[in-house]
Amino acid sequence: MPTASFGTTNFIVLGVYLTFLVAMGAYFATRSKTANDFFLAGGRMPWWAAGVSIFATMLSAITYLSIPATAYETDWTRFLLNMGIVLIAPLVILFYLPFYRRLRVTSAYEYLEHRFHVSIRLLGSLSFILFQLGRMGIVLLLPALALSAVTQLDLYLCIALMGILSTIYTVLGGMEAVIWTDALQAVVLIGGALAALVIIAHALPGGFAQIIQDGVANDKFEFINPGIDLQSDSILVILIGMVFANLLPYTTDQAVVQRYMTTSTEQKARRAIWTGALLAIPASILFFFLGTALFVFYLNAPDQLVALEKADQLFPWFIANEMPPGLAGLVIAGVFAAAMSSLDSSMHAISTIVTVDFVQRFRPERDWLSFARKLTILLGLLGTASALLMASWDLGALWGAFLTLIGLFLGMLGGLFTLGIFTRNTTATHAWIGAMVSVAAIAYCTYATSLNSLLFGAIGTVVCVGVAWLSSLIVRQSPGDIEGLTVYSAPVPLTQQS
Numbered sequence: 001m002p003t004a005s006f007g008t009t010n011f012i013v014l015g016v017y018l019t020f021l022v023a024m025g026a027y028f029a030t031r032s033k034t035a036n037d038f039f040l041a042g043g044r045m046p047w048w049a050a051g052v053s054i055f056a057t058m059l060s061a062i063t064y065l066s067i068p069a070t071a072y073e074t075d076w077t078r079f080l081l082n083m084g085i086v087l088i089a090p091l092v093i094l095f096y097l098p099f100y101r102r103l104r105v106t107s108a109y110e111y112l113e114h115r116f117h118v119s120i121r122l123l124g125s126l127s128f129i130l131f132q133l134g135r136m137g138i139v140l141l142l143p144a145l146a147l148s149a150v151t152q153l154d155l156y157l158c159i160a161l162m163g164i165l166s167t168i169y170t171v172l173g174g175m176e177a178v179i180w181t182d183a184l185q186a187v188v189l190i191g192g193a194l195a196a197l198v199i200i201a202h203a204l205p206g207g208f209a210q211i212i213q214d215g216v217a218n219d220k221f222e223f224i225n226p227g228i229d230l231q232s233d234s235i236l237v238i239l240i241g242m243v244f245a246n247l248l249p250y251t252t253d254q255a256v257v258q259r260y261m262t263t264s265t266e267q268k269a270r271r272a273i274w275t276g277a278l279l280a281i282p283a284s285i286l287f288f289f290l291g292t293a294l295f296v297f298y299l300n301a302p303d304q305l306v307a308l309e310k311a312d313q314l315f316p317w318f319i320a321n322e323m324p325p326g327l328a329g330l331v332i333a334g335v336f337a338a339a340m341s342s343l344d345s346s347m348h349a350i351s352t353i354v355t356v357d358f359v360q361r362f363r364p365e366r367d368w369l370s371f372a373r374k375l376t377i378l379l380g381l382l383g384t385a386s387a388l389l390m391a392s393w394d395l396g397a398l399w400g401a402f403l404t405l406i407g408l409f410l411g412m413l414g415g416l417f418t419l420g421i422f423t424r425n426t427t428a429t430h431a432w433i434g435a436m437v438s439v440a441a442i443a444y445c446t447y448a449t450s451l452n453s454l455l456f457g458a459i460g461t462v463v464c465v466g467v468a469w470l471s472s473l474i475v476r477q478s479p480g481d482i483e484g485l486t487v488y489s490a491p492v493p494l495t496q497q498s
């Protein structure tokens with residue numbers, strides 16, 4: 001495809017921004033002196049920063065580019081998906097957060113050992129690691145494809161830049177650097193979307209009114225697809241997806257749960273959850289409206305749009321061609337940072353899980369800060385290398401594989417946590433039965449049916465809980481610690497180590 005003229009000014013801004021991110025990591029390296037600092041920021045993060053970081057973690061560069069592209073190509077049918085977090089937040093705060101805070105967990109999967117058995121903890125941890133390893137390369141590659149198309153930077157150079165720089169500041173500054181860089185990129189991304197809207201409205205003769213008028217005339221504001229068809233984005237599928245697409249990350253994803261523990265109190269953690277949830281509402285409206293605005297803009301100026309290979313390249317193309325020099329560089333830098341934020345969250349979360357659930361769990365005496373940093377370096381290189389390898393693969397199959405990973409691992413994990421918190425007579429045996437049947441059910445739905453992938457998380461969770469509960473009625477066993485609060489014989493948690 002033709003490339004945009006990105007310009008010297010924009011490249012300078014991009015370079016300064018990325019350098020600043022690394023400098024932030026170097027600064028926070030002076031504050032990250034213990035394992036507790038590296039994994040949980042010493043429990044000293046302001047609730048609002050933790051909340052913005054939760055929001056930014058959920059807002060990957062893929063999401064930032066794909067929502068406007070989806071609204072441009074279709075309508076607002078998937079808008080309701082992002083609204084589910086407002087319904088889920090009270091559930092998370094009431095039922096899940098108290099367990100994590102009272103147990104003072106570093107790894108979310110520590111709860112599974114308290115409730116069931118160490119084998120279930122390791123199953124949960126391993127599932128999360130496999131999911132994140134599959135995710136790391138994809139969240140680097142897909143934004144890199146769009147960015148390289150409009151900045152004239154080589155695709156492999158884009159991947160290497162994002163991978164190496166995010167590894168550097170994560171290794172240096174730990175969780176504190178991750179959270180503050182997340183907050184910065186959220187501000188830049190939201191600001192960039194707002195600036196794009198203003199530029200579009202100024203360019204159209206009718207301003208914002210024309211965006212609404214032309215959008216309505218072309219059915220771009222439709223957000224309900226009536227029906228119960230399970231293969232399309234029908235309202236039934238959207239409502240089910242709305243619940244589980246938010247419930248699973250907020251309750252089972254270590255990258256999100258870990259942020260609950262970076263504040264000093266449970267009350268501040270509740271505020272952080274609400275901050276991340278409430279930010280999703282205006283942000284979703286903004287991104288969907290931006291997609292409609294882009295449609296109206298190019299509807300009225302078709303000569304300014306070239307044939308793009310992928311719809312996700314639309315917004316970067318607009319940024320590079322329609323935004324003034326300097327601002328375009330800053331927004332593109334924000335997209336770079338969003339991709340880096342997804343990678344840093346993954347590598348930091350995996351590093352935490354491997355250290356706490358596997359190595360520290362069985363070998364308590366070690367220099368955990370040094371070990372975690374070395375492991376993070378390895379993970380950063382692994383994620384970057386996987387994205388470089390995937391650059392030659394079929395993208396359609398790649399994205400489908402990613403959605404399958406979500407259903408296989410997060411759905412089963414959601415079932416395990418739900419089983420532990422909401423049932424009383426289930427044991428590790430029942431949990432294993434439910435987990436295995438859940439994975440088999442998702443595999444069957446993936447390869448033998450045409451069900452919408454938005455249903456996979458719900459299927460995985462419901463099957464795991466249902467089968468485990470039914471098996472508890474057939475295979476009677478005496479449950480262990482059904483309240484999940486008895487301290488097992490294990491090494492001192494990292495949250496209590498100096």
